[in-house]
Each structure stands twice: as C-alpha cells, then as structure tokens.
Amino acid sequence: MVDCCSSPGLMPFEKALETMLAAITPITDIERITLTDSLGRVLSTDITSPINVPPHNNSAMDGYAFAQSSLANQTQLKLAGRSMAGQPYQGICGKGECIRIMTGAKIPDGCDTVEMQENCQVAGESVKFLVPRQLGDHVRYAGEDIGENQVVFTKGRRLSAIDIGVLASLGIQELTVFRKLNVALIATGDELKALGEPLGSGDIFESNSYALAAMLKNLNVNVINFGVIIDDETAIRQAFIQADKQADAVISSGGVSVGDADYTKLVLEQIGEIAFWKIAMKPGKPFAFGKLSNSVFFGLPGNPVSAMVTADLLAMPALMKLQNCHPAPPITLKAKTLTDLRKSPGRMDFQRGVLSYNNNGELIVESTGSQGSGILTSIASANCYIVLPAEQGRVPAFETVNIRLFERFFA
Ligand code: AMP
C-alpha cells in the first residue's frame, strides 16, 4: 500500500498530503435528487443549459423601447403600447413609434434600443427623448448570461446556494450527484466522558467528535458517531471492524501516539493496511492513514488542536477527493507579524493567528498566544494559519510571514 515513513525522520507535510490523495479512489455511485435538496452535493455529470438565459431580449431599465433609427431626424416618438414583464407587447413597433417598457419585459418586435424614463418627457401620447442613444442601449440579449447547450457546471462541482439559483434559472428541477459519503467517527480514551456524564477524577469531556461532526457538515456527508471507545485492544478492534462495515471513511482520534494505551496502530496493522506517519508538522505529528476492507482510515492525534488541524489540512481534502470534488486551492497571503513567533527548526508550523489591516492598509497578523496543542481556544479566536516552513527558526516581530486563511470547515 502507500509507502509509509518507516525510515527515520519525519515525512514532510506536502508529501503526506500528496501520498494520501494519490491512494484514494473516488466513489462512483450516483443518485437523482431534486434541486431543493442539492446544497453541498457533488455533481456527477457536467450540466449543460437546456435554454438561453435570458430566454428573450429584454429591457434593463424602466423606460421606452424603440428602433434607434427612428431618432435619426427627430427627438419625439409616438407612444404605441406597452410591454410589461410577463406581458409582452403583441404588435410590431413601427417607425416613429415607441413602447412603454419595464425592466425584464420582452423587447417588442421592431425595437432595438431602450431609453430610461428619467431621460424622457411624456406629454399625452408623445414621448420626447432628451439624450441621444446608441443602438442596443439598455437591451439585455437572449443568451447573454448562458447560451443554450453551454456547459454551466462541470462534474465534481460542489453546489453552492448561488449554483442552485443558476440551475433554477435554467428550469432544472432534478439532477444527478454522487451519493453521500458515510463517515464514522470514533473517539478513543479511558478518560473521555460523553457530554451529560459525570466527570470522575482524571476525566475530561470528549470534544473531538463534536467538532469533527460539525466540520463534516460542510462536506454534506452522513456521520455515524461511535462515541467513546475505551483504550482496550479488543474494544478498539471491534469498533474499527463495525465502522468499516458501515462507512466509506473512518476517522478516529486519540491513541495514535506510541504510549502504553495507544492501540490504533496495532489494531490497524491487524485488520487493514496502514501507513503510520510521523508528519513534520506542528500541531499534529502522529497521524495514521490507511485502508480497511471497505473504507479509508484516518487516525488523528487526540489533542483537540492537533485533531482539528490534521482533520482540516489532511482528512478533509482526502474526503473531498473520495467525494469526487475538486476543491479550489487554499487562499495564501503574506502579512507582517506583530508578535515574535516561537519556533524551532524541524517541522512545518501551522500557528494560529488573527489577520487584519493596520492604519496604512497593510496586512498584519498576530499570534493567538499559547500554541500548545491542547489549547483549543487558540483556534477559536483565530482566522488563519501562520504557516512557517520546516527549516524556519524563531520569527522576530515585523517580519513578513505566509498566511493561509481558514476555510469554511472551521466556520
Ligand atoms: P492521545 O492521542 O490519546 O494520547 O491523547 C492526547 C490528548 O488528547 C490527551 O490529553 C487526551 O485526553 C486528549 N484527547 C484525546 N481524545 C480526545 C477527545 N476525543 N476529546 C478531547 N480530548 C481528547
């Protein structure tokens, strides 16, 4: 299976991402759904427009439509009728005539130009045009937005609210998408208590599965939550086997280091093909990726910050590939750091920062403070990663650093 970093040293972040993506085969099952249910779903075919949008030449203004040639030797035209949105003028507009027209209304036969009402003086049946007009002014042409048979969206697009509006404008009521992924979540740790349970001595509330389930909402997948599994080899094996039966992807958190109670790696070696990586990234050094009989597996570190960051930067892109979705590359910027950034060479750092502008309009970034991997509030108050390359050491204040904006997964 995927080559694992068994050699000493850490695997660079980009190499881990690339290797993992290369090992994932997207699902092929498709289904028909209604447009109303399509938010966040992934198109399994290109969509071509069955019609011109707009379907007819129409007015961009409330005003008067006419043949521009009618105004060659005169500024006054005779009002011959009206064209309203949905109630077009039925006749033909003759030379020397104009038609009252509303925004969106069909341009009557015989007309090619529209003047807005603010530039007209109306006296009974006569309309005086105060400003000269070019041929075609204020006319929106049939097909000017989308032409018939034009490819509107391509396979692999995740449908947004705007996309749904576009598809509705084409009259599309149903479409074919890839089926939803089933993603199993498993939290491991004897100390973890589900919300609502009393906390005993040494216990903490289990939080990773809540945050991960919320992040997964952005991918529109079905989440199967296995809750907390104790640090016991048999219990973990059973949970992984069950999860594999039901899911396309299994995400566990915790137990992935090399402590006495860390069984993730051991169990995965027994029941699947596993690549255990020590990734040269901070937070999030230990990370397991592999394949079970039916599913792909992501073993996130237990520390909440490490779990969120590795989910964001590694598991989410992998799940998107599994979904057939082609995400846009992350937005990266350069900004001046206002704070010293502690760092030792060795791993790529994804520190959490707050990006903003100073009074000179320059992009500036401030660290959110303690970057310990257990400090979840360091993400909560941030809006970006400060990405520091592996070989980088401490960064003094006022140096320029690379920023990667948070994607919608944390929203
Ligand atoms: P582990 O990776 O199992 O060694 O866990 C590392 C740290 O993360 C420990 O302090 C755990 O208590 C904590 N942790 C592990 N899993 C979770 C979870 N699901 N929710 C909150 N904290 C966790």
Ligand code: MG
């Ligand atoms: Mg643990």
